[in-house]
Amino acid sequence: MPEVVPPAKPELIPNIGPYRRTFTCGHCRQRGLSVTTRQCSARQSLCSTGLLYLCVIFFWVPYCYDECYDVTHRCRYCKEIVGIHDGNAATQKILGGTT
Ligand SMILES: [Zn+2]
Numbered sequence: 001m002p003e004v005v006p007p008a009k010p011e012l013i014p015n016i017g018p019y020r021r022t023f024t025c026g027h028c029r030q031r032g033l034s035v036t037t038r039q040c041s042a043r044q045s046l047c048s049t050g051l052l053y054l055c056v057i058f059f060w061v062p063y064c065y066d067e068c069y070d071v072t073h074r075c076r077y078c079k080e081i082v083g084i085h086d087g088n089a090a091t092q093k094i095l096g097g098t099t
Pocket residue numbers: 025026027028029030075076077078079080
């Protein structure tokens with residue numbers, strides 16, 4: 001009896017960044033701009049809380065950097081996730097932050 005191998009799931013695009021970008025979808029093979037949704041990253045909230053205690057007027061600074069948000073890129077045609085931008089790594093790079 002032949003073994004049924006499920007089709008390989010396309011890999012996520014590495015280093016996709018926080019902004020919309022043009023790509024060829026690995027799922028449906030359509031080419032177009034990604035649709036993005038963003039959320040506050042955990043490290044971004046942590047840095048903001050730290051700044052709130054250190055110097056209250058600068059608590060908003062981590063929210064000024066688009067790179068500090070977690071961003072999910074989806075294909076506009078098939079709605080599959082094609083890439084994820086990690087806001088935690090960017091926040092640590094830009095603002096320092098704790099481990
Ligand atoms: Zn697609």
